[in-house]
Amino acid sequence: MRIALDAMGGDHGPEQTVKGAVEFLREVADRDVGVILVGDRAALETEAARHNYDSDRLEIKHASQLVSLDERPSRIVKTKPDSSLVRAVQLVKEGTAQGIVSAGSTGALLSASLFLLDRIPGVRRPAICTWFPSAKGGFLLCDVGANVNVRATDLVQFAIMARAYCQHQLNHPNPRIGLVNIGTEASKGNEVTVKAYQLLSVQVDNFVGNIEARDLFEGHADVVVCDGFVGNILLKFTEGLVQHLYGWARQTVRRHWTSQLALPLLRPALVDLTQQLDYAETGGSPLLGLNGVSIVSHGLSSAKAIKNALKTAHRCVTEELISSITKGITDHHNRFEEHNAVKES
Amino acid sequence: MRIALDAMGGDHGPEQTVKGAVEFLREVADRDVGVILVGDRAALETEAARHNYDSDRLEIKHASQLVSLDERPSRIVKTKPDSSLVRAVQLVKEGTAQGIVSAGSTGALLSASLFLLDRIPGVRRPAICTWFPSAKGGFLLCDVGANVNVRATDLVQFAIMARAYCQHQLNHPNPRIGLVNIGTEASKGNEVTVKAYQLLSVQVDNFVGNIEARDLFEGHADVVVCDGFVGNILLKFTEGLVQHLYGWARQTVRRHWTSQLALPLLRPALVDLTQQLDYAETGGSPLLGLNGVSIVSHGLSSAKAIKNALKTAHRCVTEELISSITKGITDHHNRFEEHNAVKES
Numbered sequence: 001m002r003i004a005l006d007a008m009g010g011d012h013g014p015e016q017t018v019k020g021a022v023e024f025l026r027e028v029a030d031r032d033v034g035v036i037l038v039g040d041r042a043a044l045e046t047e048a049a050r051h052n053y054d055s056d057r058l059e060i061k062h063a064s065q066l067v068s069l070d071e072r073p074s075r076i077v078k079t080k081p082d083s084s085l086v087r088a089v090q091l092v093k094e095g096t097a098q099g100i101v102s103a104g105s106t107g108a109l110l111s112a113s114l115f116l117l118d119r120i121p122g123v124r125r126p127a128i129c130t131w132f133p134s135a136k137g138g139f140l141l142c143d144v145g146a147n148v149n150v151r152a153t154d155l156v157q158f159a160i161m162a163r164a165y166c167q168h169q170l171n172h173p174n175p176r177i178g179l180v181n182i183g184t185e186a187s188k189g190n191e192v193t194v195k196a197y198q199l200l201s202v203q204v205d206n207f208v209g210n211i212e213a214r215d216l217f218e219g220h221a222d223v224v225v226c227d228g229f230v231g232n233i234l235l236k237f238t239e240g241l242v243q244h245l246y247g248w249a250r251q252t253v254r255r256h257w258t259s260q261l262a263l264p265l266l267r268p269a270l271v272d273l274t275q276q277l278d279y280a281e282t283g284g285s286p287l288l289g290l291n292g293v294s295i296v297s298h299g300l301s302s303a304k305a306i307k308n309a310l311k312t313a314h315r316c317v318t319e320e321l322i323s324s325i326t327k328g329i330t331d332h333h334n335r336f337e338e339h340n341a342v343k344e345s
Numbered sequence: 346m347r348i349a350l351d352a353m354g355g356d357h358g359p360e361q362t363v364k365g366a367v368e369f370l371r372e373v374a375d376r377d378v379g380v381i382l383v384g385d386r387a388a389l390e391t392e393a394a395r396h397n398y399d400s401d402r403l404e405i406k407h408a409s410q411l412v413s414l415d416e417r418p419s420r421i422v423k424t425k426p427d428s429s430l431v432r433a434v435q436l437v438k439e440g441t442a443q444g445i446v447s448a449g450s451t452g453a454l455l456s457a458s459l460f461l462l463d464r465i466p467g468v469r470r471p472a473i474c475t476w477f478p479s480a481k482g483g484f485l486l487c488d489v490g491a492n493v494n495v496r497a498t499d500l501v502q503f504a505i506m507a508r509a510y511c512q513h514q515l516n517h518p519n520p521r522i523g524l525v526n527i528g529t530e531a532s533k534g535n536e537v538t539v540k541a542y543q544l545l546s547v548q549v550d551n552f553v554g555n556i557e558a559r560d561l562f563e564g565h566a567d568v569v570v571c572d573g574f575v576g577n578i579l580l581k582f583t584e585g586l587v588q589h590l591y592g593w594a595r596q597t598v599r600r601h602w603t604s605q606l607a608l609p610l611l612r613p614a615l616v617d618l619t620q621q622l623d624y625a626e627t628g629g630s631p632l633l634g635l636n637g638v639s640i641v642s643h644g645l646s647s648a649k650a651i652k653n654a655l656k657t658a659h660r661c662v663t664e665e666l667i668s669s670i671t672k673g674i675t676d677h678h679n680r681f682e683e684h685n686a687v688k689e690s
Contacts, residue, residue: 135593145527148535182490182577190493190574213582217589229535232527233575234582237558241586244562248480253611262607266598 001033002059003313004088004097008039008066009104010301017103018047020306024314025057027307033314036097038063039084063087069299073107077115085109089116092292099293099313101284103301109294110146110287117292120322122329125150126289127158127228128296129165130235131282136219140166141180142288143225145232152195155179158225159204160328161288166223168319169312174206178221180230181210192227200225203336284309286316288325293317346378347404347442348658349433353384353411355448355646362448363392365651369659370402372652378659381442383408384429408432414644418452422460430454434461437637444638444658446629448646454639455491455632462637465667467674470495471634472503472573473641474510475580476627481564485511486525487633488570490577497540500524503570504549505673506633511568513664514657519551523566525575526555537572545570548681629654631661633670638662 007017021035034057037044041062048058065083067076077086085104091097093116102109110126119126127143142162147154159177166175179196181189186197188210200207208221213234216224226234253259284297284305293316297309316322352362366380379402382389386407393403410428412421422431430449436442438461447454455471464471472488487507492499504522511520524541526534531542533555545552553566558579561569571579598604629642629650638661642654661667 135589135596148527180578182493182574182581190572193574212585213578213580214585216582217585227535229527229538230575230578233525233558233579235558236527237561237579237582238586240557240559240562241583242590244480245587245590251480256613259611259613262610265607265610266604268601268604 001314001317002036002091002097003034003310003317004036004038004061004091004100005306005310006039006085006088006100006102006104006109007037007044008063008084009102010297010306011103011299012301014039014043014047016301016303017306018044019051019303020301021058021310022048022051022053023303023307024310025053028311028314031057034058035310036061036088036091038088038091040064061087061091067104067108069105071105071108073105073111076105076108076111086112086116089113089294092294093117098317099295101295101297101306101309101313103297103299103306103309106145106296109296113287113290113292113294117290117294119289120291120326120329122333123157123161123289123325125154125157126287127154127161128231128285129158129162129288130231130285132216132238133282134217134219136217137222139178139216139219139221140170140223141226141231141234142223143228143231144235144285145228146287147228148232149229150192150227152192152199155192155196155225155227156199156203156332157289157329159200159207159223160332161325162223162225163204164324164328165286165288165316165321168321168324169315170222172222175222176206176208176220177204178208178211178224180213180216180224180226180234182212184210184212186210196225203332281308283312286312286321291322293322346659346662347381347436348379348655348662349381349383349406349436349442349445350651350655351384351430351433351445351447351449351454352382352389353408353429353449355642355651356644357646359384359388359392361646361648362651363389364396364648365646366403366655367393367396367398368648368652369655370398373656373659376402379403380655381406381433381436383433383436385409406432406436412449412453414450416450416453418450418456421450421453421456431457431461434458434639437639438462443662444640446640446642446651446654446658448642448644448651448654451490451641454641458632458635458637458639462635462639464634465636465671465674467678468502468506468634468670470499470502471632472499472506473576473630474503474507474633475576475630477561477583478627479562479564481562482567484523484561484564484566485515485568486571486576486579487568488573488576489580489630490573491632492573493577494574495537495572497537497544500537500541500570500572501544501548501677502634502674504545504552504568505677506670507568507570508549509669509673510631510633510661510666513666513669514660515567517567520567521551521553521565522549523553523556523569525558525561525569525571525579527557529555529557531555541570548677626653628657631657631666636667638666 063084129142284295408429474487629640
C-alpha cells in the first residue's frame with residue numbers, strides 16, 4: 001500500500017510534511033506500507049536527507065506547481081495540473097497510491113478529489129467529517145464545510161457515511177447519531193432540519209434525535225450531522241473561542257499578583273489540557289463520499305499532525321472504508337429511494 | 346414611566362424578580378420611574394414585604410395564570426390570557442407601562458408582544474439581539490433565535506435595528522456592522538448570506554463585511570447579523586463550551602497535585618473572569634422590531650440580571666429606541682424599497 005502525501009501543502013511546508021512521513025513509517029511496522037512524497041524534488045530530497053528512513057518505503061514524485069490559498073478551488077485541476085495536490089490525487093486515481101493526505105486548501109482537495117476520483121455511486125454530495133475532542137468522549141461532526149446549501153436527504157447520507165467512518169476508525173459498533181438543532185423536539189429548527197429529523201428517525205439506525213448546541217460536548221451522540229455552513233461555523237467558532245478564553249484567562253490571571261504565583265504550579269495541568277485539545281492528535285478529516293481515501297489535515301499541520309493523518313489514511317484503506325460507505329449508501333438507496341423521491345418532490 | 350415586570354417568569358420566580366425590581370428602583374433616582382410587578386398578588390406581596398421600597402414606585406397587578414416552558418408559544422395570548430406574561434405585555438399595549446421585562450419563555454414573550462404590540466411599520470420579522478462579552482470589547486449578535494428561516498432583506502433589517510440599539514444603549518455613534526459567514530470574501534457562504542453581503546454593502550452604513558466565526562471575539566465589528574438558527578446555535582454553543590472547558594480544566598487540574606495547590610491562588614482571577622462572563626451583567630436581550638419595548642432576560646435570571654434588564658428597558662424608553670428604529674426602517678424603505686423588490690423577485 002502506498003499513500004500519496006501532498007508534501008508542499010500546509011503552512012509549514014516540506015520541513016514538517018517530510019518529517020511527518022518519516023515518523024509515520026517508523027510507527028507502522030508493515031514494510032508493505034509506503035509514502036509517496038509529491039512536490040518539488042530538490043526541496044523534498046533536501047528535507048529527506050535530514051532523516052534516517054527506509055528508502056524502499058519513501059518515494060518522491062516531482063510536481064512543479066503549488067496551489068495557493070487564494071486560488072479558485074473549483075478549477076484547480078485545469079489551472080494547476082502539475083501541482084503537488086493535483087498530482088497526489090492523480091496517483092490515487094491511477095492506482096499507484098491507495099490514499100491521499102493534504103494539509104493544503106480544503107476546497108482544492110475536495111474539488112480535485114471529486115473531479116479525479118468521483119463520488120461513490122448514489123452519493124449526491126461529499127462531506128467533510130471532523131473529530132471534536134471533549135471531556136466526555138468527543139464526537140464526529142459532519143459536514144464541516146463542503147456543502148453550504150443542503151437538502152434533508154443529504155443530511156441522511158452524511159449520517160450513513162460518518163457512521164461507517166466512526167465504526168471503522170473509532171471502533172464504535174453502533175454509533176449514536178444526532179442532528180444539530182435549536183431544540184430537542186422534532187418540530188424545532190428550520191425547514192431542512194425539521195424534514196431531516198423525520199427522515200433520520202425512520203431511515204437511520206440509532207438516531208438519538210436533535211442535539212442542542214449547548215449539549216454538543218455532553219456526549220449524547222457519537223456522530224452529529226449538520227449542513228456545512230453551520231458545521232464550519234461550529235468548527236471555526238470552537239477554535240476562536242478556545243483561544244480567546246485562554247488569552248482572556250491568562251490576561252486576568254496576570255492582573256492579580258497572587259494568581260500569577262499559581263502559573264508554574266498549573267503547568268502540568270495546562271500541558272495535559274493542551275494535549276487533549278490538540279488538533280494534531282485528531283489525525284485529519286476525511287472527505288466522505290468520494291470513491292477513494294482523501295484526508296485533509298489542518299493548514300497549520302505539524303509533523304505530528306501529518307503523521308496522524310497518514311495513519312488515518314492507512315487505516316481507512318486497511319479497514320476498507322470506501323466499500324463500507326458504498327454498501328451503506330446502496331442499502332439505504334434500495335430501501336428508501338422511493339420514499340425519498342416522494343419526500344423531496 | 347412605568348416598566349411592567351413578569352414577576353412569575355424565570356426559574357427562580359418572585360423571590361429574585363421582586364428583589365431585582367427593588368434594587369433597580371434603588372439605583373434609578375428618578376422618582377417618576379416605577380415598576381409594575383405582574384403575577385400572583387399574594388406571592389408578590391409576601392416577597393415585597395421582605396424589602397424596603399418606595400410604595401409609590403412599586404405596584405402589584407394580579408394575574409392568575411402561569412406560562413410554562415412546554416406551552417405552545419404561538420397561541421399563548423389565547424391559551425393564557427390572564428398569565429403574568431400576557432398581562433404584563435398588555436399593560437404596555439394600554440399605555441399603562443412603557444416597557445416589559447420577562448425572564449419567562451422567549452417564544453411566548455415574542456408571540457404575545459407581536460400579537461399585542463405589533464411590529465414597527467415596514468419590519469417583516471422581529472429579531473432577538475444579544476450581547477456577547479469579550480476581552481476585546483464584545484459585540485451584539487442579532488438574530489439569536491426569533492427567525493429560523495430568513496431572507497437576505499431580513500438580515501438588512503436586523504442590521505438597521507441592532508445598529509439603533511447599539512447607538513442608544515452602548516453609546517456607539519457609528520457601529521461597525523458585520524455578517525456571520527464562513528469566509529471573508531463576498532462570494533462565500535450560502536445563498537442567503539451571499540445575497541445579504543451584496544445588500545449590506547450598498548444599503549447599510551459602516552458594513553465591514555463577513556466575520557468568520559473564528560474571529561467573532563476579535564473585535565472587528567460591534568453588531569453582527571445572522572439568521573436565528575445560526576445565532577441560537579452560537580449562543581447556546583458558547584454557554585455549553587465555556588461550561589465544558591471550565592469543567593474540563595478543573596478536572597485536569599485535580600489530576601495533578603501540584604496544580605491543585607494553585608487553586609486558592611487563582612481565586613481572585615477566577616472571580617474576575619466569572620464576572621466578566623456573567624450573563625447577569627448584560628441586562629437582557631431586546632426583541633427588536635416590535636412597536637414597544639420588550640426585553641427578555643435569561644431563564645436563570647438572578648435579582649441582578651432582572652435589575653439590569655429593567656435598566657435596559659428604562660434606557661430604551663428614555664432614549665426613544667422605538668422611534669429610532671422606526672426612522673431607520675422608514676429611511677431605508679424609502680431609499681431601497683424598489684431595489685429590494687427587484688432583488689427578491
